[in-house]
Amino acid sequence: MEFQVTFDANDPAKLADFWQAALDYKRDDPPNGFDTWDAFLKEAGVPEEQWNDADAIVPLDGSGPRIYFQKVPEGKVVKNRVHLDLRAAHGLKDIERMIALEKRAVFLEGIGASRVRRIDADGLNVGFIVMADPEGNEFCLD
Helix, strand or coil: CCCEEEEEECCHHHHHHHHHHHHCEEECCCCCCCCCHHHHHHHCCCCHHHCCCEEEEEECCCCCCEEEEEECCCCCCCCCCCCEEECCCCCCCHHHHHHHHHHHHHHHHHCCCEEEEEECCCCCCCCEEEEECCCCCEEEEC
8 A cells, every 4th residue: 555644834845845855755747748847737727826835755766655745824833743764874783873873964954954852872772863854843863
């Protein structure tokens, strides 16, 4: 069964830009017969001020979920109940793991993420970094 992950957003295109770079995804292709989404939306009669009401990204190789961004009027006010874990150091341990996570954290900060906290290995956890995307949605570097 396929599924997609949906994010509520104030600015779907901006959030799609961030997650596209963070996950190495691409924008979802426009419908057949259209070179761009703008051309499709214009042909469909969607007012231009609504063109950023939604956006979507998909994996480059087709494996993994589509991620959909939908415009909502309210901002984020509480902690996510569900979040993504970006497996930036899968299989690595100890100092190598944290070096890889820190390297990815710096990249993500450079494209608009913010660091929430770092959890070092402590016997229960192998170490991870909690971050937030440009609209404050938490995710982990794991």
